[in-house]
Amino acid sequence: MRKLSLLALSFVFLLSACAPNFQKQNEVVQSKEKVKGKAIIPKYNISDNYYRTILPFEPGEARGLVVNNINTRYDLNEFETGLMRIAQNSFSTDKYYFREGQEIKGKTIRLWLNRKFTDPQLKDEGLKATENIGLNPVNTAASGAEPTSPVYLAHILEHDYLTKDDKGNVSLGGVSIGLALNSIYYYQTVKDGPVYEKKIDYAEMEREGKKMAEEVVKRMRAMKNLADVPITIGLFMQQSKSSVIPGRYIAYSTVDKGSQTLNDWEKGNEKYxxxxxxxxxxxxxxxxxxxxxxxxxxxxxxxxxxxxxxxxxxxxxxxxxxxxxxxxxxxxxxxxxxxxxxxxxxxxxxxxxxxxxxxxxxxxxxxxxxxxxxxxxxxxxxxxxx
Missing domain, CATH: 3.30.300.190 (GMP Synthetase; Chain A, domain 3)
Structure with missing residues (x-):
C-alpha cells in the first residue's frame, strides 16, 4: 500500500512539473483608470483579427439594453464584431487592448435613446428637465395616432481601447462608438395593440444618424475621461426582425485627439x-x-x-x-x-x-x-x- 501511495504521489509531482504554467503566460499590469488596481493581459492572441481583452472581464455599461433594442441575434453579433473591424483602422490589434465600454454610464445611454419630450410628456415619464436629452425626435401625435416621426436610434455601443506604457500601466487610449439605426420602425398606436411597421428611407436614416453622431461626440467631449481621446464612430443599419442575415455598418468616421469635429465620413463596404x-x-x-x-x-x-x-x-x-x-x-x-x-x-x-x-x-x-x-x-x- 505504501508503495502505491508513493507511486501516486510521484505521479502527482510529475503532472505538476509537466503542466503548463498559465500564470507566466499572462502579464499582470497596473490600471490607471478611475478604479486603480491590477489587471491581466493574456500573453497569446488567437488571431490578428482580434484584440487581447483586459481581464478580469467587465461587462459594458449598456449590456442589459442590447437584447431589447437590437432586432435579431444576427444584428447583435455583427453590431459588435463589425465595430471591432472598423476600430482596427484607428487602433491596431498589436498595440491596443480591448475592454467593453465603461465610460458612458448605462443610465446615460438609456436617456440618450429616448425621444425628446414635450413638457407634458416629460411629466408623464417622471423625468427631470435635465434628463430630457433623448436623441430621437419628439412625437407630437395624438394618442392612438401614427407617430409624427420614427425612432431612428435603437442602441448605442461603446468599446474601449487601452494602451500600456513602459512601466506596465494601462490607460484609456481610444474609444469606438456604434450607433444602431432602424431601417424599419416598429410601433404601436395603443398599449398592447397591434404592432405596425414602417420602412425608413435610407437617405433619411443616414442623415439623421450623422446628426446624432455629431451630438454624441459633443457630449462625450464633455466627459472627463473622454475629453481628449481619439474616437471612432460608426452607423449600423439594422435589418428587419424576420431577417436571417445581419445588417451592416453603412458609414464611419473618426475624431482626432482633443477635437470635437468629425473627419470625413467613410462609406461602409461590407454587406451580407x-x-x-x-x-x-x-x-x-x-x-x-x-x-x-x-x-x-x-x-x-x-x-x-x-x-x-x-x-x-x-x-x-x-x-x-x-x-x-x-x-x-x-x-x-x-x-x-x-x-x-x-x-x-x-x-x-x-x-x-x-x-x-x-x-x-x-x-x-x-x-x-x-x-x-x-x-x-x-x-x-x-x-x-x-
Missing part, C-alpha cells in the same frame, strides 16, 4: 447576402451560380431535400466568407459520415480557393458535422460530432 436570394442574384450572379451548382449536387445525394442555405459576406464586390447550413435527418452515424465526406469534396470542387467556406450539418439531435476550408488552404478541417 442570403444565398439563394433575388438580391444576391442581381448583385453577384456568378457566386450564386457556384452556390446553386453545389446545392444541386447536394440534392443528388438526397433527391427530396432542398434545405441548403448560405450566408455570404462581401467586402466591396469581393466574396470573403460563405457559411452554409444544411439541416438534415440521418438514419445512422455512418450515413452522416459518408455524407460529410461527400460534402467535403463538393466544397473543394465548387468554390474558389480565395474565399473561406464553412458548412454546418445539423439534425434534430443537434450538430452532426463541421467542414471548414479557410482561404488559400489546400486541406479542409472536418469534424464529426460524437
Amino acid at each position: 447576402y442570403l444565398f439563394p436570394s433575388t438580391d444576391a442574384q442581381e448583385d453577384h450572379r456568378d457566386d450564386v451560380i457556384a452556390f446553386l451548382n453545389f446545392k444541386q449536387d447536394v440534392e443528388e445525394y438526397f433527391p427530396n431535400f432542398n434545405g441548403v442555405i448560405g450566408k455570404a459576406f462581401y467586402v466591396g464586390d469581393q466574396l470573403q466568407e460563405l457559411n452554409i447550413t444544411i439541416p438534415i435527418q440521418f438514419y445512422g452515424k455512418t450515413e452522416g459520415i459518408g455524407f460529410t465526406q461527400y460534402l467535403t469534396g463538393l466544397v473543394m470542387e465548387h468554390f474558389p480557393k480565395y474565399i473561406s467556406v464553412s458548412v454546418s450539418i445539423t439534425s434534430v439531435d443537434g450538430p452532426e458535422a463541421l467542414i471548414v476550408r479557410k482561404a488559400n488552404e489546400d486541406e479542409p478541417f472536418v469534424y464529426i460530432y460524437q
Whole structure:
C-alpha cells in the first residue's frame, strides 16, 4: 500500500512539473483608470483579427439594453464584431487592448435613446428637465395616432481601447462608438395593440444618424475621461426582425485627439447576402451560380431535400466568407459520415480557393458535422460530432 501511495504521489509531482504554467503566460499590469488596481493581459492572441481583452472581464455599461433594442441575434453579433473591424483602422490589434465600454454610464445611454419630450410628456415619464436629452425626435401625435416621426436610434455601443506604457500601466487610449439605426420602425398606436411597421428611407436614416453622431461626440467631449481621446464612430443599419442575415455598418468616421469635429465620413463596404436570394442574384450572379451548382449536387445525394442555405459576406464586390447550413435527418452515424465526406469534396470542387467556406450539418439531435476550408488552404478541417 505504501508503495502505491508513493507511486501516486510521484505521479502527482510529475503532472505538476509537466503542466503548463498559465500564470507566466499572462502579464499582470497596473490600471490607471478611475478604479486603480491590477489587471491581466493574456500573453497569446488567437488571431490578428482580434484584440487581447483586459481581464478580469467587465461587462459594458449598456449590456442589459442590447437584447431589447437590437432586432435579431444576427444584428447583435455583427453590431459588435463589425465595430471591432472598423476600430482596427484607428487602433491596431498589436498595440491596443480591448475592454467593453465603461465610460458612458448605462443610465446615460438609456436617456440618450429616448425621444425628446414635450413638457407634458416629460411629466408623464417622471423625468427631470435635465434628463430630457433623448436623441430621437419628439412625437407630437395624438394618442392612438401614427407617430409624427420614427425612432431612428435603437442602441448605442461603446468599446474601449487601452494602451500600456513602459512601466506596465494601462490607460484609456481610444474609444469606438456604434450607433444602431432602424431601417424599419416598429410601433404601436395603443398599449398592447397591434404592432405596425414602417420602412425608413435610407437617405433619411443616414442623415439623421450623422446628426446624432455629431451630438454624441459633443457630449462625450464633455466627459472627463473622454475629453481628449481619439474616437471612432460608426452607423449600423439594422435589418428587419424576420431577417436571417445581419445588417451592416453603412458609414464611419473618426475624431482626432482633443477635437470635437468629425473627419470625413467613410462609406461602409461590407454587406451580407442570403444565398439563394433575388438580391444576391442581381448583385453577384456568378457566386450564386457556384452556390446553386453545389446545392444541386447536394440534392443528388438526397433527391427530396432542398434545405441548403448560405450566408455570404462581401467586402466591396469581393466574396470573403460563405457559411452554409444544411439541416438534415440521418438514419445512422455512418450515413452522416459518408455524407460529410461527400460534402467535403463538393466544397473543394465548387468554390474558389480565395474565399473561406464553412458548412454546418445539423439534425434534430443537434450538430452532426463541421467542414471548414479557410482561404488559400489546400486541406479542409472536418469534424464529426460524437
